[in-house]
Amino acid sequence: MISLRYRNKGTPVHKLNPFCKLAWAGSILVLALILDNPLFLLVLFLSTLPVIKAARVWKEWLSTMKFTLFLCLAIILINALVSSHGSHVLLEAPFRIPIMGAPVITLEAIVYGVAMSLRLLAIISAFAILTFTVHPDDMMLAMIRMKLPYKSVLVTSLSTRFIPTLFDDIERITDVQRSRGVELDKGRLTHRIRGRSSIVTALLSNSLDRAVQVAEAMESRAFGTGRNRTFYKDIRFSLIDVTTLVFALLPCALGIFMAVSKYGQYQYYPTLGGIGLSGIEWFLLALMVSILSVILLLAHVKQRVDLD
Numbered sequence: 001m002i003s004l005r006y007r008n009k010g011t012p013v014h015k016l017n018p019f020c021k022l023a024w025a026g027s028i029l030v031l032a033l034i035l036d037n038p039l040f041l042l043v044l045f046l047s048t049l050p051v052i053k054a055a056r057v058w059k060e061w062l063s064t065m066k067f068t069l070f071l072c073l074a075i076i077l078i079n080a081l082v083s084s085h086g087s088h089v090l091l092e093a094p095f096r097i098p099i100m101g102a103p104v105i106t107l108e109a110i111v112y113g114v115a116m117s118l119r120l121l122a123i124i125s126a127f128a129i130l131t132f133t134v135h136p137d138d139m140m141l142a143m144i145r146m147k148l149p150y151k152s153v154l155v156t157s158l159s160t161r162f163i164p165t166l167f168d169d170i171e172r173i174t175d176v177q178r179s180r181g182v183e184l185d186k187g188r189l190t191h192r193i194r195g196r197s198s199i200v201t202a203l204l205s206n207s208l209d210r211a212v213q214v215a216e217a218m219e220s221r222a223f224g225t226g227r228n229r230t231f232y233k234d235i236r237f238s239l240i241d242v243t244t245l246v247f248a249l250l251p252c253a254l255g256i257f258m259a260v261s262k263y264g265q266y267q268y269y270p271t272l273g274g275i276g277l278s279g280i281e282w283f284l285l286a287l288m289v290s291i292l293s294v295i296l297l298l299a300h301v302k303q304r305v306d307l308d
Contacts, residue, residue: 005164006135012299013055013129015306017241018138019145021130023248024295028126031255031288032119037266038111039275041118043285047292048125054296057132064128065121072117079113080105087271112268136161141235151224158214166207173202240305244298250291258284 008014013021031044052061086108093103134142140157144150182195237245258264263281267273277285 005168006132008135009056011055011133012296012303013051014133015303016133016295016299017237017244017302018134018142018235019237020241020244020248020295020298021134022142023245023252024292025126025130027248027251027255027292029123030252032122034255034259035264036115036268037264037275037277037281038115038118039277040264040285040288041115041122043289044292045118045122045125047289048122048129050293050296051129052125054299055129055133057129060132061125061128065125068121068124072120075117075120076110076113079116080109083109083112085109085269108268108270108272111272115266115268131160137233138235141233145235162207165210166203169203169206170199173199173206177202238302238305240298240302244295244302247291247294247298251288254284254288254291 028044028048032041035041035044052058081103084104084106086106088107089104090107090110091105096102130139136157139160140153143153143156177195177198182198186192255264263284
């Protein structure tokens with residue numbers, strides 16, 4: 001089982017300033033929410049792959065995206081079954097449902113579900129990179145530097161650390177149960193559910209015990225009593241960090257410009273629009289990919305500067 005914990009692999013992406021990676025992921029989020037054209041959304045998702053390769057987090061990323069793919073298939077299926085809008089009818093059920101009428105599957109509903117799935121893939125891919133390449137302490141410090149409430153930031157940081165620990169506990173408890181002769185993957189469905197229930201019970205007990213330990217540790221350190229906090233580590237900005245931050249925010253500005261100018265939009269209902277792009281849209285698409293890719297070049301430059 002692949003661990004979802006942060007691991008410092010020493011890549012240029014890992015060594016990049018956390019504010020730059022936050023800005024880059026935020027730009028991906030804004031672009032995914034603003035753009036409607038499936039081609040733009042597909043390219044936006046593909047633009048995250050070079051960063052994943054440079055960060056050497058393929059296995060962790062694939063582990064995360066497996067669940068996302070099932071979620072995307074569910075989105076496509078549910079949208080196709082629920083939404084009956086669209087002029088290209090592919091299938092009409094021979095029965096009727098009270099109030100809803102006869103279920104109708106249209107090409108427009110399927111394409112819209114695919115576009116929403118691409119949007120979700122781009123967002124989750126970008127924030128998966130953020131999870132695997134930013135240390136939780138650096139993430140917490142960056143949020144505090146952005147003047148977010150410290151207690152809320154701490155709760156968020158503890159939650160993100162708790163999820164990988166939960167998966168590790170599941171793997172460990174499963175191995176312990178198997179070593180005791182408990183058959184977890186054999187027999188009837190009821191037998192397998194009964195076997196898995198022993199894992200849930202142990203996992204819940206272990207999680208509650210860990211929560212009590214964390215609460216006692218925070219109380220012993222007088223958490224929440226001081227007003228002026230100091231930090232062992234500080235995030236400093238060099239010239240290359242500022243440059244990277246600017247380029248990481250540029251896609252966000254580009255997306256806002258495209259939204260105001262009505263570029264990157266697409267018509268799904270009542271009839272699908274043409275997939276072809278105008279000359280200016282091709283230029284904006286290439287510009288978007290180029291700006292998003294600059295972060296890799298600047299990450300290598302930062303690593304070279306730090307080594308010098």
